[in-house]
Amino acid sequence: MKHVLIFLFWLFVAVVAISLTIVLGERGAWYFAWVLGTVMIVLIAAAGTAVIDARYDEHHDDQY
Amino acid sequence: MQELDTVIELSRTQFAATALYHYLFVPLTLGLSVLLATMETIYVITGRDIYRQMTHFWSKLFAINFALGVATGLTMEFEFGTNWSTYSHFVGDIFGAPLAIEGLMAFFLESTFVGLMLFGWGKLSRGKHLLVTYMVALGSNLSALWILVANGYMQNPVGSVFNPDTMRMELTSLPDLIFSPEAQAKFVHTSIAGYVTAAIFVVGISSFYLLRRRHIELAKRSFRVAALFGVFATVGVISLGDALGFINGSAQPTKLAAMEGLWETAEAPAGFNLIAWPNQEEKRNDFELQVPYLLTPLVTHTFDESIPGVSDLEVDAEAKIRDGIPALTALQTLRENPDDAEARATFEAHQDNLGYALLVQRYVEDVSQATDAQIAKAAADTIPPVAPVFWSFRVMVVTAFLMMAFLILAVIYSLRNTLHRHNWFLRLAPWMIPVPFIANEAGWIVAELGRQPWTVYGQLPTWLSASTHSVGYMIFSLVGFVLLYTLFIVIEMYLMVKFIRLGPSEDTHVPQTEPTQRHSSQWSEA
Numbered sequence A: 001m002k003h004v005l006i007f008l009f010w011l012f013v014a015v016v017a018i019s020l021t022i023v024l025g026e027r028g029a030w031y032f033a034w035v036l037g038t039v040m041i042v043l044i045a046a047a048g049t050a051v052i053d054a055r056y057d058e059h060h061d062d063q064y
Numbered sequence B: 001m002q003e004l005d006t007v008i009e010l011s012r013t014q015f016a017a018t019a020l021y022h023y024l025f026v027p028l029t030l031g032l033s034v035l036l037a038t039m040e041t042i043y044v045i046t047g048r049d050i051y052r053q054m055t056h057f058w059s060k061l062f063a064i065n066f067a068l069g070v071a072t073g074l075t076m077e078f079e080f081g082t083n084w085s086t087y088s089h090f091v092g093d094i095f096g097a098p099l100a101i102e103g104l105m106a107f108f109l110e111s112t113f114v115g116l117m118l119f120g121w122g123k124l125s126r127g128k129h130l131l132v133t134y135m136v137a138l139g140s141n142l143s144a145l146w147i148l149v150a151n152g153y154m155q156n157p158v159g160s161v162f163n164p165d166t167m168r169m170e171l172t173s174l175p176d177l178i179f180s181p182e183a184q185a186k187f188v189h190t191s192i193a194g195y196v197t198a199a200i201f202v203v204g205i206s207s208f209y210l211l212r213r214r215h216i217e218l219a220k221r222s223f224r225v226a227a228l229f230g231v232f233a234t235v236g237v238i239s240l241g242d243a244l245g246f247i248n249g250s251a252q253p254t255k256l257a258a259m260e261g262l263w264e265t266a267e268a269p270a271g272f273n274l275i276a277w278p279n280q281e282e283k284r285n286d287f288e289l290q291v292p293y294l295l296t297p298l299v300t301h302t303f304d305e306s307i308p309g310v311s312d313l314e315v316d317a318e319a320k321i322r323d324g325i326p327a328l329t330a331l332q333t334l335r336e337n338p339d340d341a342e343a344r345a346t347f348e349a350h351q352d353n354l355g356y357a358l359l360v361q362r363y364v365e366d367v368s369q370a371t372d373a374q375i376a377k378a379a380a381d382t383i384p385p386v387a388p389v390f391w392s393f394r395v396m397v398v399t400a401f402l403m404m405a406f407l408i409l410a411v412i413y414s415l416r417n418t419l420h421r422h423n424w425f426l427r428l429a430p431w432m433i434p435v436p437f438i439a440n441e442a443g444w445i446v447a448e449l450g451r452q453p454w455t456v457y458g459q460l461p462t463w464l465s466a467s468t469h470s471v472g473y474m475i476f477s478l479v480g481f482v483l484l485y486t487l488f489i490v491i492e493m494y495l496m497v498k499f500i501r502l503g504p505s506e507d508t509h510v511p512q513t514e515p516t517q518r519h520s521s522q523w524s525e526a
């Protein structure tokens, strides 16, 4: 149940994010957005993974 | 005429087949290159060897896909010249530059750096190798940029003018061409669709390992980085999809009408057809299930604008055909006598709708003699095949939201370290791998079939664009391509499955990338 609620919360956040981009950027400077967005995606994915790595003791193979 | 129709249909089938085959490889290259750069960034920042092994393992799968993608893409560039020579002449001035840059980017920038990325481990310093991987990511996406600029032009021809003396479109503004809203949104949508594809691919294969409890250290981290990477990408791809739909509203209203199954103009607030059975012959939907009020804000980004339907668009097209006919007759006069001032003035007054007059020439050689019935037939031709466009669009949208939900769950489970308790999810993940590929193919069907009957929207009809090959030649080359490309797909699947089964454990011998100084000192010690 907890997971379902968390899932619904993040789904809601994603829908809000999509709606915001739709409102803000009808004919946006999309090339620029691509550069910024790609850098952001790379950095968040890299940082997120590294932080989680440091947080959990990753030597426990049975937990992932 | 019948033979010509068959040749055109065969040329279209051949291009569609080669493009759809080719596009089975492209999105993974676009996305996996950026994902590899992300993995290697973590390696360089944290210094943990597991991330080097990860980058190395996934780059092997990248290499297989890249090689076959380039091989299948090559033929398409030649096809423009061999099968679509009228089209190539007509837009050569505009298409030539982006296509040449694309070729240079793909074959020099991208391929050179791919070689360095694959074979540079242990030879380049960490920082340099990371830079090389970033160049691969940039190179593959930039080479896609140029072909999408060219495709954007076909959807919305800007920055050019038709020259009656050379009978071709000539470039008037390179910035207008490159920065057109269609090209911009198209590039970003397509590139990010590649990110989503790569994310689902890596999550799927990592889940396969986790389920079998193999290569856990590598798989759980690959899963995590790909899930995080993908979840943001799905938000991006949906936003840009909306932007493309919005742009189509003004640039290609006929495509929009087909995408939404709109036979009559939809007054605000219009309902969105969730499901419908479009019936092209009777110009109506045999069945429709609507979400009320949704369509108007979705497509127009307002609450009060109407959206033109097929019937009004046909009336509009009829008017344009009638307006374009004097331009075409004047053009024929100008070809015989370029100094005829009256013909030039007539041409200039009506040239905006020249393309529409070319549509009616399919039914009557001398367009000034066109009957009302022939004009009506040509106007009906301006509507693309509604059902396949409508359904391909829905497939793309449904899969987008499915992948978004899937990746949100993947991030939640992975960040909370609870994946091992959700075997159902790990079992589902490999089955998700085909989903982004289906979405990508559906996207191209919407873009290209939705543009019909034009190769260059509003300017050059498809029926006039093809070369004059014989039917036999077209069938021979079509069968040849289908067989060859099927073989490529089989090779790709075989190699992928082989290397996935082998897994990353074979990788341990890969030399760790160290700073260059260390190597030179080793040399001097020796």
Ligand code: HEM
Pocket (backbone or CB within 6 Å): B155, B185, B186, B187, B189, B190, B193, B194, B196, B197, B237, B238, B240, B241, B242, B244, B245, B248, B255, B396, B397, B399, B400, B401, B436, B437, B439, B440, B441, B442, B443, B444, B446, B447, B450
């Ligand atoms: C709600 C989600 C989406 C919407 C509204 C959307 C919308 C569109 C539209 C309107 C086009 C036609 C562009 C044109 O007319 O030229 C298109 C094309 C395309 N879409 Fe999507 N799309 C969505 C999701 C996706 C997803 C998830 C993928 C793949 C993972 C994808 C891949 C493509 C591709 C490859 C093309 C052809 C290239 C292009 O025109 O950009 N789309 N999309």
